[in-house]
Amino acid sequence: MAFNVTLKQSGRQFQVEPDEPVLNAALRQGIGLPYGCKNGACGSCKGSVVNGEIEQGAHAASALSNDEKTRGMALFCCATAQSDLEIDIREVAGVRDVQVRKLPTRIADIEHKADDVIVLKLQLPANERLQYLAGQYLEFILKDGTRRSYSMASAPHEEGPLELHIRHMPGGAFTDHVFTQLKVRDILRFEAPLGTFFLREDSDKPIVLLASGTGFAPIKAIVEHAIHQKLERPMTLYWGAREKKDLYLMDLAEQWAKDIPNFRFVPVLSEPAANDAWTGRTGFVHRAVIDDLPDLSGYQVYACGAPVMVESAQRDFSQHHGLPENEFFADSFTSAADLANPV
Incomplete structure (x- = not known):
C-alpha cells in the first residue's frame, strides 16, 4: 500500500511505495526536491519529518548526525515511509x-x-x-x-x-x-x-562561487552560462587547491576576471610548493571568503568540491556569518570511500 507524502511549505502531495526512497518517489512524480549523490553521502536531500514515521537507511555519519536525527531530520534519498508523511524540505523549481x-x-x-x-x-x-x-x-x-x-x-x-x-x-x-x-x-x-546544483536566475543577489579541486567543473559551466545570459550580478570565484598545479585551468579563471565586469577571482592554496613562488592567499578556501565577506546576509553561495569543504562552508557561513540557509547551494563530490563506514 502506497503512503501519501505532503510537502509542508507548498501543500503539494505525492505517493511513495513501500521500500521506495522518498526522494525517488518525488522525482518520479515530477516533484523537484534537492539532491546530490542519492546514496546518503552528501546531505543535500536533508529535511524534517513533521508528521509520520520513516525508516532511515544507511548513510555517511557526516551527512546526518545523531543530534539531527533526534530533532526529526532525515536524508530522503535513503529514507522510506512507514506511514503517511508530512515533510519540510525546500522544493526546487526548474529541474521538473x-x-x-x-x-x-x-x-x-x-x-x-x-x-x-x-x-x-x-x-x-x-x-x-x-x-x-x-x-x-x-x-x-x-x-x-x-x-x-x-x-x-x-x-x-x-x-x-x-x-x-x-x-x-x-x-x-x-x-x-x-x-x-x-x-x-x-x-x-x-x-x-x-542534481539540483544550478544557478538560480530569479535573484539579483551577488554571487560567491566556491570550489575546491575539480569542483571547478560545474562552477565553470555556471560562469559560462552567466556570460551567455548577460547576467550582471557581481560574482566572486574562490578556487582552492593544495598546490598551484592543482588549479588546472587558472588561466581561464584569470581571463574571466579581466573580461567580465563585476567578476573577481581569488585563488587559494593550502600547501603551496616551494617552486610555486606563491604570493597569493593561503589556508582553507572557505576561510578566505569569510576574511573578505564577514557579513554574507545579502549573498548567494554556490559551493562545489570536497565534502569537508562544503560542510565547513555551510556551517560557518550560516551559523556565524549571516548567510540564509536557503541561499547556500552545494554539490559535494562524494565517493565510494565516503560511504565506507555507513551508520
Missing part, C-alpha cells in the same frame, strides 16, 4: 522541466591538464542534444551496473562535446581505467541531467 535521459557517448578527446586531472570530451550521437541546467551532473553507467558521477563543465548553450573534469582516485576502478586504458572513440553510456 528537464528530461532525464540515458544516452551512449563516444570519447571525443582526452586532455591531461595536471598529473591527476583529465578534461574529457564526450560526443553525443548525431542529431542528439542534451538539455540540462548549468551545474548539473551525469552518471556513467558501467558494465556491472555501478555508476560514477561527474559534473558537466560545459554550459548548456554550447554546441559540440560535453566536457567533464576527472580527477584520478588511486585504486578507484573507474578512474584507473580512464587514466590508463580509455581511448578516443571508446563508447560509454550515461544518464543525465541529474
